[in-house]
Amino acid sequence: MTILPDQTRPPAPSRPALKALNDARVRSAVIQALTLLAVFVGLWWIVSNTVANLAVRNMSAGFGFLDVSAGFGIGFTIIPYQEGDTYLRVFFVGIANTLLVAIVSIVLATVFGLIVGLARLSDNWIIGVVARSYIEIIRNTPLLLQIIAWYFGVFNLLPRPRDSIELGAGFVLNNRGFYLPAPVAEAGLGAFLLLCGAAVAGAVGLYLWSNRRLEKTGQSFPALRVGAALVIGVPALAYLALAPVSWDMPELQGFNFQGGTSVPPAFCALIVALSAYTSCFIAEIVRSGIQSVPKGQLEAAGALNLPPNWTLRRVVMPQAMRVIIPPLISQYLNVTKNSSLAIAIGFPDLVSVWMNTSLNQSGRAIPIVAMTMAFYCTVSLAVSAVMNVYNKRVQLQER
Amino acid sequence: MKKTILTGALLGAAAALPAAAQDTLATVKERGMLNCQVGLPTPGFYALADDGTWSGMDVDMCRAVSAAIFGDPDMVEYQSVTSAVRFTALANAESDMLSRTTTWTAVRDTQLGLDFTLVNFYDGQGFLVPVDSGITSALDLDGATVCVLTGTTTELNLADYFRANEMEFTPVTNENVNVLVETYLGGGCDAYTNDKSGLAARRSAFPDPEAHVILPETVSKEPLGPVVRQGDDAWANIVRWVGFGLINAEELGVTSENVAEMAANPPSPNVARLLGAEGNIGEEMGLEPDFMVDVISAVGNYGEMYERHIETGIGIPRAGSLNAMWTEGGILYAPPFR
Numbered sequence: 129m130t131i132l133p134d135q136t137r138p139p140a141p142s143r144p145a146l147k148a149l150n151d152a153r154v155r156s157a158v159i160q161a162l163t164l165l166a167v168f169v170g171l172w173w174i175v176s177n178t179v180a181n182l183a184v185r186n187m188s189a190g191f192g193f194l195d196v197s198a199g200f201g202i203g204f205t206i207i208p209y210q211e212g213d214t215y216l217r218v219f220f221v222g223i224a225n226t227l228l229v230a231i232v233s234i235v236l237a238t239v240f241g242l243i244v245g246l247a248r249l250s251d252n253w254i255i256g257v258v259a260r261s262y263i264e265i266i267r268n269t270p271l272l273l274q275i276i277a278w279y280f281g282v283f284n285l286l287p288r289p290r291d292s293i294e295l296g297a298g299f300v301l302n303n304r305g306f307y308l309p310a311p312v313a314e315a316g317l318g319a320f321l322l323l324c325g326a327a328v329a330g331a332v333g334l335y336l337w338s339n340r341r342l343e344k345t346g347q348s349f350p351a352l353r354v355g356a357a358l359v360i361g362v363p364a365l366a367y368l369a370l371a372p373v374s375w376d377m378p379e380l381q382g383f384n385f386q387g388g389t390s391v392p393p394a395f396c397a398l399i400v401a402l403s404a405y406t407s408c409f410i411a412e413i414v415r416s417g418i419q420s421v422p423k424g425q426l427e428a429a430g431a432l433n434l435p436p437n438w439t440l441r442r443v444v445m446p447q448a449m450r451v452i453i454p455p456l457i458s459q460y461l462n463v464t465k466n467s468s469l470a471i472a473i474g475f476p477d478l479v480s481v482w483m484n485t486s487l488n489q490s491g492r493a494i495p496i497v498a499m500t501m502a503f504y505c506t507v508s509l510a511v512s513a514v515m516n517v518y519n520k521r522v523q524l525q526e527r
Numbered sequence: 528m529k530k531t532i533l534t535g536a537l538l539g540a541a542a543a544l545p546a547a548a549q550d551t552l553a554t555v556k557e558r559g560m561l562n563c564q565v566g567l568p569t570p571g572f573y574a575l576a577d578d579g580t581w582s583g584m585d586v587d588m589c590r591a592v593s594a595a596i597f598g599d600p601d602m603v604e605y606q607s608v609t610s611a612v613r614f615t616a617l618a619n620a621e622s623d624m625l626s627r628t629t630t631w632t633a634v635r636d637t638q639l640g641l642d643f644t645l646v647n648f649y650d651g652q653g654f655l656v657p658v659d660s661g662i663t664s665a666l667d668l669d670g671a672t673v674c675v676l677t678g679t680t681t682e683l684n685l686a687d688y689f690r691a692n693e694m695e696f697t698p699v700t701n702e703n704v705n706v707l708v709e710t711y712l713g714g715g716c717d718a719y720t721n722d723k724s725g726l727a728a729r730r731s732a733f734p735d736p737e738a739h740v741i742l743p744e745t746v747s748k749e750p751l752g753p754v755v756r757q758g759d760d761a762w763a764n765i766v767r768w769v770g771f772g773l774i775n776a777e778e779l780g781v782t783s784e785n786v787a788e789m790a791a792n793p794p795s796p797n798v799a800r801l802l803g804a805e806g807n808i809g810e811e812m813g814l815e816p817d818f819m820v821d822v823i824s825a826v827g828n829y830g831e832m833y834e835r836h837i838e839t840g841i842g843i844p845r846a847g848s849l850n851a852m853w854t855e856g857g858i859l860y861a862p863p864f865r
């Protein structure tokens with residue numbers, strides 16, 4: 129192959145434009161600017177095209193409807209809402225309900241997943257098989273099916289209010305929901321909360337102090353047990369001494385139980401189905417995390433004669449967490465997003481009251497869908513940001 | 528390279544911007560099918576038989592339009608859509624028309640890009656309760672749990688009614704009417720609310736219809752009728768005048784049985800114009816001059832449709848109701864066909 133001398137010659141220095149073009153930095157800046165421009169033109173095109181097409185179809189656009197009274201009732205709200213409130217309020221009601229479902233399900237799924245995951249590793253054959261069957265049955269059927277089954281198969285078949293199942297202490301279950309006593313603040317509440325806060329702070333301080341002492345002197349202190357005693361004992365004593373709250377009991381009146389607080393059957397069905405489904409995945413994540421710890425580590429701990437709970441807490445879990453956290457993050461995100469299946473059983477979460485009811489009543493599809501997407505995106509990114517910070521802390525510190 | 532992409536994008540934008548002027552009639556003729564949207568199966572209005580055929584008052588409206596266009600009432604593709612997404616399906620041109628107990632309201636007519644063509648059923652919202660609940664009036668419902676279809680005017684009227692009477696209620700909502708009815712029958716709510724015709728229709732399909740009663744109060748006015756997309760007036764005219772034609776046919780005594788004879792031998796100028804023997808109403812609409820002959824042969828006149836599907840179908844008597852002809856004490860009144 130012949131290389132022509134003309135083509136290999138560097139460009140003449142007297143032509144600055146050409147020189148700039150051959151400069152890698154200038155070239156990449158130009159390409160980036162063009163890409164950015166293309167993105168903006170694309171966005172502008174989408175927006176203007178949408179506006180133009182809505183106008184052609186005589187459909188109203190924009191966010192002006194947010195101030196308009198929504199006019200429909202919502203069956204379950206945790207922030208105050210009345211039929212005359214605005215669409216914006218409906219949006220917040222939906223967000224609050226979605227977050228409530230997500231948080232409750234995440235907590236229950238984590239606790240339950242941890243238990244099942246450990247049971248799966250149990251040396252006891254029956255416990256192992258039960259845990260395994262639970263996981264394989266629940267995670268291999270569609271979540272939507274489970275939600276509907278729990279709703280129609282269980283919670284909708286509970287007795288009517290007059291024949292409610294009384295669980296004692298003011299807890300009542302019927303086909304209109306789950307009723308529980310509601311706390312009402314009394315005079316001693318401030319002092320009570322202060323004491324509880326002090327107990328928690330004391331327990332945390334004690335734990336940190338005992339850790340430092342352990343590292344420095346090698347002497348151990350039963351910080352967990354003492355801490356637990358503090359956190360449980362102080363509030364219990366304070367509750368008895370101060371009587372900080374009284375309880376508003378649900379009572380049968382007219383159609384249904386009045387007073388206390390309650391959640392609808394759809395909420396119960398959703399929480400049970402979501403936590404059971406997610407707990408299976410979390411159980412498998414926990415199992416894989418624990419099994420990823422090399423056997424040598426356990427043998428070393430045994431050789432040092434560490435007590436079994438120390439082995440689990442100080443040797444196995446810290447290493448297992450490195451494997452557990454990243455997939456756990458995506459399970460938490462999944463719970464949040466899966467909560468939108470609530471619409472199938474009519475629980476008023478964000479998708480149900482906002483993207484379905486409000487969209488229909490106002491007809492503003494585009495702003496409503498955009499706001500819903502923005503919410504889910506924000507929540508998912510926030511959850512993953514928090515979990516990533518935690519993940520960084522438990523990862524191997526390389527020196 | 529960059530330049531071509533950008534140019535392409537801009538060209539695409541220019542091409543996508545102007546939504547071509549709609550000509551629904553031409554589209555339907557070219558397709559050879561009328562995309563007519565109905566709701567989830569409901570006795571009397573849009574019932575689905577085991578063999579997959581649709582029938583009912585609103586289904587007959589679809590068949591009438593199909594007969595007007597093609598001369599054949601069966602050139603219809605029925606689209607069964609939940610009420611929550613009905614307007615979206617119409618707006619994006621999946622459906623050519625809606626014929627599904629949809630209430631005419633100001634917001635829908637002016638803000639959603641819809642055009643209501645006529646009222647072919649006057650309804651009002653009521654409550655269905657179990658007889659053994661002992662409830663005899665809607666005013667007894669303070670504190671009740673009420674099942675209601677989401678995305679409907681019913682949902683708004685329900686809230687208004689309770690607010691106006693200073694009563695409390697808990698809504699149980701769903702977009703699927705079958706889920707709601709199951710919840711109601713399972714005792715998940717104290718009352719089920721809907722348009723009274725809809726309540727009667729549902730009750731007729733209950734295992735034990737006598738165990739449920741519709742309360743006497745009518746809490747809203749619900750003028751129901753076919754809906755088309757806004758912006759194609761010629762198409763709206765076709766649907767509107769097929770509907771008015773059916774009502775006029777009853778007024779003039781034209782039935783599915785005597786229509787052929789009357790077309791051949793019109794007893795009056797009004798009948799002659801309706802059946803296309805005189806005037807050019809059909810041609811000006813882009814249809815055959817005698818399109819109403821095809822329509823009436825296929826589905827009968829309004830009275831026959833009502834009798835077939837509503838009176839014998841779900842047991843709502845017509846005499847004395849708003850849906851009686853204006854000459855018989857009702858408010859059903861169509862502008863003259865001339």
